[in-house]
Amino acid sequence: MPxxxxxxxxxxxxxxxxxxxxxxxxxxKMTVEDIAQEAGIGKGTxxxxxxxKEEVALGCIDRMVAQVIERLEAIAGGPGPVGERLRDLLVExxxxxxxxxxxxxxxxxxxxxxxxxxxxTRRAGxxxxxxxxxxxxxxxxxxxxxxTDPAADADALITATNALLPYSLSPRELGNRAGxxxxxxxxxxxxxxxxxxxxxxxxRAARASHARSTR
Numbered sequence: 001m002p003x004x005x006x007x008x009x010x011x012x013x014x015x016x017x018x019x020x021x022x023x024x025x026x027x028x029k030m031t032v033e034d035i036a037q038e039a040g041i042g043k044g045t046x047x048x049x050x051x052x053k054e055e056v057a058l059g060c061i062d063r064m065v066a067q068v069i070e071r072l073e074a075i076a077g078g079p080g081p082v083g084e085r086l087r088d089l090l091v092e093x094x095x096x097x098x099x100x101x102x103x104x105x106x107x108x109x110x111x112x113x114x115x116x117x118x119x120x121t122r123r124a125g126x127x128x129x130x131x132x133x134x135x136x137x138x139x140x141x142x143x144x145x146x147x148t149d150p151a152a153d154a155d156a157l158i159t160a161t162n163a164l165l166p167y168s169l170s171p172r173e174l175g176n177r178a179g180x181x182x183x184x185x186x187x188x189x190x191x192x193x194x195x196x197x198x199x200x201x202x203x204r205a206a207r208a209s210h211a212r213s214t215r
Contacts, residue, residue, distance in 0.1 A: 018038075082137060086145070135150045
């Protein structure tokens, strides 16, 4: 019988195996039996960590996003002006997902079709966590960023860059990393310029009022 210390190790093996199978066969063709065989464990061990194939696939996405968020936190807490870190962070949240999705695009589409409520709920949680990383960065006043409402601005930055996330891209765009990187950098640079441009007192008050009204 697996011990408590065996479960995390088995979970990682299961996710590693599922990632390989999702890239190789896609979500629809992948089975729990396939995952167990690929991981070199029994089918019952898979079910000890995940109740279904859907939860395994969602776990792969959760793990990928957790790795992206870890890199975002490292950028936010690193050296350099706030504006530069913010730009790099926004680009990374796009490219981190892009690099994963290039080999999993069909699987993610199939998962979205078959498990849309669960995937969208998770996605909302991921976006919220990322927004709070950005909010903390915006609160690091260095005289460069003119954010009157860091929480609202962070949510807006997430929304603005969501248009470049893999599920919004065409298959052709998913095959062009350099193009996506250029677009992400252009969008991130534009957003940062908007926050670094000082507003007149009246404009600043109006933006703060608008941010409060849209919460």
